[in-house]
Amino acid sequence: MRRPVAIIGFGGITRTLVSAIQPDAEDFEVKNILVRAGYLDNPDYRWGNARFISSIDELDADVELVIEAAGHSAVQQFALDVARSGRTLAIVSSGALADDDLRGELLMSARSHEASVHVVSGAIGALDALLTARAAGKQSVHYEGIKPTKAWRGTHAEQCVDLDKVEEPTSFFTGTARDVARLYPKNANVAATIALAANGFDETTVTLVADPGASHNRHVVESQNTLGGFRFEITSLPSADNPRTSGSTAFSILAYLRQGTNMVSL
Known part of the structure; x- marks a missing residue:
């Protein structure tokens, strides 16, 4: 049975990621993609059989892993809700965790709800x-x-x-x-x-x-x-969509989804 996952954001990183996913060959399935409410009726915001949503409360019940790929504001807005839902959260926009209060509250919420928080390697190794x-x-x-x-x-x-x-x-x-x-x-x-x-x-x-x-x-x-x-x-190489982002970031998420090793656990 494939692992059901969700992704926060449908920008350049997510679009590169989903274009690289081989739906019939993966051990996971993207069930939900979370975007801002105003985009839900936009025909550009569609991919495969994924259901597009605008809040953590709308996640399919069987989703157990949520990937953040939408920037610091997305971590600030959604990370605590994911942890409180008891799911695993994988963060790409790790710079948001420089906020000690946010990081501390996220860790407490994860522990009290038996959730896990991972930081995906993104553009870096070692x-x-x-x-x-x-x-x-x-x-x-x-x-x-x-x-x-x-x-x-x-x-x-x-x-x-x-x-x-x-x-x-x-x-x-x-x-x-x-x-x-x-x-x-x-x-x-x-x-x-x-x-x-x-x-x-x-x-x-x-x-x-x-x-x-x-x-x-x-x-x-x-x-x-x-x-x-x-x-x-x-x-x-920089991302074609954003020169501030490395093109490898999306593929680090794919590697995480496939193997789950290129990350730091909080």
Whole structure:
């Protein structure tokens, strides 16, 4: 019997995900897709046999896993309701969890309702190495995010550097993963996921770089720890729908649905 799941959001990430799903070959079935109420009558918001809904209360009774793929506001709006329903919640927009009050309330709700909360790897790897190092003791973790200059347009970066005049890779921000979640919410998820796997939002340092010659997003994670150390680098094409999002994000959800290993448990 296939596992019934639901997805929050029907933007670029979800559309890429559902186009990659092979309905007759998967061990799961997308039963519901949650969108804003105003979109329910939009013919563009249809996929397979999935029933489109606008609230957690409308989920099919047999749905046991809910995937968030709609941004920080969706986590803020729906995460607690999913946990209170006793279902498993898988979060893509991990930057929302930099809010300690939200994360704490979500964890309490999950425990009291025997629910689980996972953070999907998204655009980054090395989560297993970070978790292993954390289990062994303290570690020093730094993340560097390098993206094409155009990916930083419309963000706080425009207050830090003149993007029109950037002619070489330029670092415009150094701070913590919590700072990134506050100042760059649409670019915060990689830093947040690393922080959740490592030592936390205030202990994970971050550098952001605008590179006018880049055609890919690059993510570099470095850890020095009691077991030794490691450096991990991943290069990925930006999403065709959103240059701030890596194209690998949707496929990390698919890998999670198929194998359930590329994630951090809260």
